[in-house]
Amino acid sequence: AKALGKGIVVKFDPSMRADFERRGRLEIDLKLALKNGDIFPFYQPQVDIDTGKLVGFEALARWNHPELGWIGPYEFIPIAETSSQIVELGRCILTTACIEAMAFPDDVRVSVNLSVGQMLRDDVIGMVTDILASTGFPAERLTLEVTESVMMSEPELAARILNGLKELGISIALDDFGTGYSALSYLRQFDWDELKIDKSFVDDLGHDPRCLSIIESVVDLATELGMKVVAEGVETADQHEILRKSGCHIAQGYLFGRPQPIDQVHVTLLKSLAP
Numbered sequence: 001a002k003a004l005g006k007g008i009v010v011k012f013d014p015s016m017r018a019d020f021e022r023r024g025r026l027e028i029d030l031k032l033a034l035k036n037g038d039i040f041p042f043y044q045p046q047v048d049i050d051t052g053k054l055v056g057f058e059a060l061a062r063w064n065h066p067e068l069g070w071i072g073p074y075e076f077i078p079i080a081e082t083s084s085q086i087v088e089l090g091r092c093i094l095t096t097a098c099i100e101a102m103a104f105p106d107d108v109r110v111s112v113n114l115s116v117g118q119m120l121r122d123d124v125i126g127m128v129t130d131i132l133a134s135t136g137f138p139a140e141r142l143t144l145e146v147t148e149s150v151m152m153s154e155p156e157l158a159a160r161i162l163n164g165l166k167e168l169g170i171s172i173a174l175d176d177f178g179t180g181y182s183a184l185s186y187l188r189q190f191d192w193d194e195l196k197i198d199k200s201f202v203d204d205l206g207h208d209p210r211c212l213s214i215i216e217s218v219v220d221l222a223t224e225l226g227m228k229v230v231a232e233g234v235e236t237a238d239q240h241e242i243l244r245k246s247g248c249h250i251a252q253g254y255l256f257g258r259p260q261p262i263d264q265v266h267v268t269l270l271k272s273l274a275p
């Protein structure tokens with residue numbers, strides 16, 4: 001028992017240091033990446049759950065880093081949020097999505113994620129108005145997806161902003177429903193156009209009867225409230241069938257297509273037009 005008193009050992013895990021360094025580097029590189037167009041949307045198909053017909057795409061951000069390769073949004077969105085580059089990132093993804101979706105058929109919509117930080121920190125209504133004007137993309141074909149966390153910190157402000165966006169003609173989706181606290185009060189605070197059932201619920205569908213009951217009730221409730229219900233993360237034909245029977249309207253997941261780059265989207269669109 002030697003060296004009592006100076007025996008405090010701080011365990012040092014080299015992988016923690018690597019994570020820390022990578023994060024620091026990404027935070028620095030983010031600014032240039034946004035300027036250089038290294039961050040852009042992939043598009044994941046959304047289909048009518050009954051007919052399988054393509055109804056739209058969700059734009060999902062990807063970073064093609066010149067040295068580190070592809071980086072996913074779970075890694076860089078939180079960095080963008082804390083370093084306040086989320087406003088620029090959001091502007092960048094929305095602009096590109098609107099430009100690229102101009103080439104989609106008239107009945108194909110596009111959904112874009114809006115982060116809490118972006119929504120409460122910036123003049124989002126002004127930004128969206130400008131982007132719609134400069135790209136010419138019709139507001140009626142755009143959906144913005146927000147998670148319930150927007151309603152948590154400043155519910156009145158959030159509802160005011162969301163109503164302003166709706167007045168532009170845009171649809172608003174409540175994303176990731178079923179995670180977090182999912183208080184039913186969020187369904188009351190705003191007239192959502194769409195409800196997205198989180199993948200974690202869809203995952204458990206086949207083997208958890210309680211999960212099925214919850215989904216059926218949520219679908220009924222949302223439908224009653226005039227919302228379209230989208231199921232996220234549909235991977236199997238079984239899940240598809242169960243969700244279809246539950247009355248879900250739209251499905252999104254690997255079963256119907258992964259997020260894909262814009263040139264692949266054009267191939268998907270050609271196929272969807274084929275007889």
Ligand code: C2E
Binds near residue numbers: 044059090113259
């Ligand atoms: P999200 O909005 O819930 O998007 C759905 C996520 O599930 C996507 O992950 C998508 O690739 C993935 N996914 C879809 N279908 C399946 C499936 O069948 N199986 C599995 N295993 N995964 C599936 P992704 O693209 O990694 O995005 C992660 C999250 O990052 C998104 O979750 C969203 O919250 C955020 N995000 C992505 N792009 C943006 C953006 O442009 N702005 C903001 N603010 N957030 C974004």
Ligand code: CA
Binds near residue numbers: 145
């Ligand atoms: Ca989303």
Ligand code: CA
Binds near residue numbers: 175198199
């Ligand atoms: Ca989700």
Ligand code: CA
Binds near residue numbers: 216219220245246247
């Ligand atoms: Ca039903």
